[in-house]
Amino acid sequence: MEFRIERGVLVDAVTAAARSLPARSPVPVLGGLLLTAGEGLLRISGFDYEVAATVEVPAETVTPGQVLVLGRRLLDVCKVLPETAVSCALEGARFTVEGGGTRFGLSTLPREEYPALPQLPEPRGVVDAGAFAEAVAQVVIAAGRDEALPVLTGVGLRLDGPGLTLTASDRYRYAVRTLEWKPDAGDAGEKAGEKGEAVEVVVPGRRLADIARALAGSGLVRVGLSGPGGTGGGLVSFEGAGIRTTVRLLDGRLPRYDKLFALKDPAVAVVPRALLADAVRRVAVVAEPNSPVRLDFSARGTVLLQAGYEDDVAAQEVAADLTGAQDVAVAFNPAYLADALGSFTAPQVRFELLGPGQRALLSGMPAQDDTASGDHRHLLMSVRQLS
Numbered sequence: 001m002e003f004r005i006e007r008g009v010l011v012d013a014v015t016a017a018a019r020s021l022p023a024r025s026p027v028p029v030l031g032g033l034l035l036t037a038g039e040g041l042l043r044i045s046g047f048d049y050e051v052a053a054t055v056e057v058p059a060e061t062v063t064p065g066q067v068l069v070l071g072r073r074l075l076d077v078c079k080v081l082p083e084t085a086v087s088c089a090l091e092g093a094r095f096t097v098e099g100g101g102t103r104f105g106l107s108t109l110p111r112e113e114y115p116a117l118p119q120l121p122e123p124r125g126v127v128d129a130g131a132f133a134e135a136v137a138q139v140v141i142a143a144g145r146d147e148a149l150p151v152l153t154g155v156g157l158r159l160d161g162p163g164l165t166l167t168a169s170d171r172y173r174y175a176v177r178t179l180e181w182k183p184d185a186g187d188a189g190e191k192a193g194e195k196g197e198a199v200e201v202v203v204p205g206r207r208l209a210d211i212a213r214a215l216a217g218s219g220l221v222r223v224g225l226s227g228p229g230g231t232g233g234g235l236v237s238f239e240g241a242g243i244r245t246t247v248r249l250l251d252g253r254l255p256r257y258d259k260l261f262a263l264k265d266p267a268v269a270v271v272p273r274a275l276l277a278d279a280v281r282r283v284a285v286v287a288e289p290n291s292p293v294r295l296d297f298s299a300r301g302t303v304l305l306q307a308g309y310e311d312d313v314a315a316q317e318v319a320a321d322l323t324g325a326q327d328v329a330v331a332f333n334p335a336y337l338a339d340a341l342g343s344f345t346a347p348q349v350r351f352e353l354l355g356p357g358q359r360a361l362l363s364g365m366p367a368q369d370d371t372a373s374g375d376h377r378h379l380l381m382s383v384r385q386l387s
Contacts, residue, residue, distance in 0.1 A: 001065025001090040003037040005057070007099055010086055011078045013044050013055040014071070016243055019210045020046035020053035021071045032109045033071035035088075035095075037061045045117055046071055049248075051207055052117050056242045062089075068109040069095050077104045118246050121226035121235050124199075127164055127181035129240055133216035135166050135177040136209055138343040138376055143205035144170035151252035155205045157236065159183070159225070160198035167254055168205060173336050174257050175343065178375040181223070199225065202250040203236055211247070215240045260379055263361055266352035267325035269297045270365060273349040275318050276303070277341040283307040283314040284334035292331035292383040297322045297353070307334065328353050330360055330382040340378040357384030 017033055025031055025048065036043040042059035045052065067090045074097075078086075082100030089096050090108070097104045136155065144152035156167035164181040167174070215221050218241030226235050234249040284293055286308035296304040303320035306313065322328070330353055341349060346364030353360050362378045 001035075001037055001067055002062040002088070003042055003059045004062065004085055004087050005042060005059040007078070007081050007083055007086050009057050009059075010042075011075075011081075013042070013057045014075050014078050016055045016214050017044040017046045017053050018071045018075050019214060020048060020051045020245070022048040029068065029109050029113045030115075031070055031072070032068040032114065033074060034066065034068050034111070034114055036066045037064050039064070047115060047117055049115070050204070051248070052246045054117065054244045056244075065090055066111060067095050068111045068114055069106050070109065073106060077106065118235060120237050120239075120244065120246065121224035123184055123222055123224045124159060125164075125181050125183040126220045126222050127179065129215050129218045129221045131179050132164075132221055133212040134345075135179050135376075136212035138177050139166045139168040139175040140205045140209045141168075141339045141343055142170060142173045142175035142378065143168040146170075151202055151250050151254065153205055154202035154250040154254070155208050156200060156202050156254040158198055158200045159223075164223075167257060169254055169257070172333070172381055173340065174255075174260060174379040175340075176257055176261070176375075176377050200253065201225065201234075201236060202252060202254060203247055204250060207247050211238050211245050214245075215243060217241070218243065257379070260359065261361055261377060263352050263354055263359060265324070266354055266361070267297070267328045268323050269303065269328075269351040269353060270321045270348050271303060271318060271351065273341055273344055273347060273364070276305075276349065277338065279305050279316040279318050280334055280338050280341065283316055284338070286312045286314045287334055290333070293334040293337060294329065294331040296327065296329045297325075297351075298327045299325070325353075328355060330356060330358075332360070332380055332382060336380055340380055343378060344376065354382075356382055358382055 022030055030048050034045040039061055041056055043056050045054045077097055084100040086099035093108055095106045095108050140155055143155060152170055158165040162180055163178050165178045167176050222239040224237035235246045236249060237246045280293060283305045284307055294306045297320055299322050302317050304317050306315045308314055340362050344364040346366040348365040350363045350365050351360055360380050360382050364376055
């Protein structure tokens with residue numbers, strides 16, 4: 001096996017494939033990347049039984065072949081190579097990487113022990129890569145971190161006609177974003193909700209965020225699905241710009257948000273998003289761990305933010321337009337509120353408020369000519385005690 005490739009191309013390909021590698025694994029070969037050189041093409045694959053990634057890039061193949069090497073070691077080597085053409089070859093049991101007068105020799109792993117990569121699920125449709133990456137980033141902040149409740153660490157993916165909806169919740173907040181996508185025609189399109197019932201699955205949140213970032217600049221992303229709502233072993237796939245990734249789905253479903261998001265006769269406040277986010281960041285400096293930031297909305301056209309106790313306190317007032325009540329006070333975990341505000345791109349954010357200890361629904365109010373924001377909403381629970 002021998003091939004030549006540009007250093008930048010190799011670094012990007014190895015970096016993308018290495019995202020599928022486990023941090024630690026009792027199976028040594030799962031820490032490897034499988035390199036396959038063919039006619040004019042280098043394929044790099046990683047697999048840890050939960051996520052599989054394959055990246056294909058152009059390369060000058062001298063001798064076709066295949067080798068399995070430690071992925072993170074290869075990535076470290078590629079990053080320090082000079083910016084020049086790189087020559088790689090399998091010499092006996094050693095894989096050599098050479099460029100700009102620098103030469104590395106890497107040990108190889110037993111290729112015959114490497115598991116077979118999963119087959120791609122049937123394609124269901126395509127979505128704009130940039131919009132998809134933005135949507136995932138907006139909702140994944142609400143996903144849980146408790147591995148004892150694995151389904152809450154995931155992001156819900158709902159395929160329903162021309163709409164693709166992403167959801168996430170850790171029980172204290174709930175984020176939803178809907179964007180347009182194009183279902184495939186035929187049976188797969190019908191299964192994805194074009195003419196039949198909507199398909200709902202849950203994808204590991206951290207994995208999905210990594211994949212969406214990696215594909216953000218690829219133009220279009222093709223989504224495939226098998227298992228729940230389809231057939232096979234419960235996989236979702238994402239393809240774009242020479243990168244193919246499959247992820248094993250999580251068992252279970254996220255709580256439904258329809259009734260949670262339906263607030264009866266709320267007070268409504270509209271606040272400049274950036275100013276409010278800055279104010280939250282400032283006053284939260286004196287907040288003790290797990291203590292809230294209080295927001296007092298007034299019909300006078302302001303919201304007063306307060307945090308801290310006894311001698312260590314902070315306050316700031318921001319313009320706010322309140323309707324539906326003379327005044328209303330709520331309090332939120334400052335980190336949750338900051339995350340929610342940061343997930344919006346609109347210049348103003350709209351609060352639907354029921355009062356202390358009740359749900360509060362945030363949504364963006366984009367400029368009139370901004371139609372790219374999509375339908376993004378974020379539900380927070382207000383703290384009951386407003387001390």
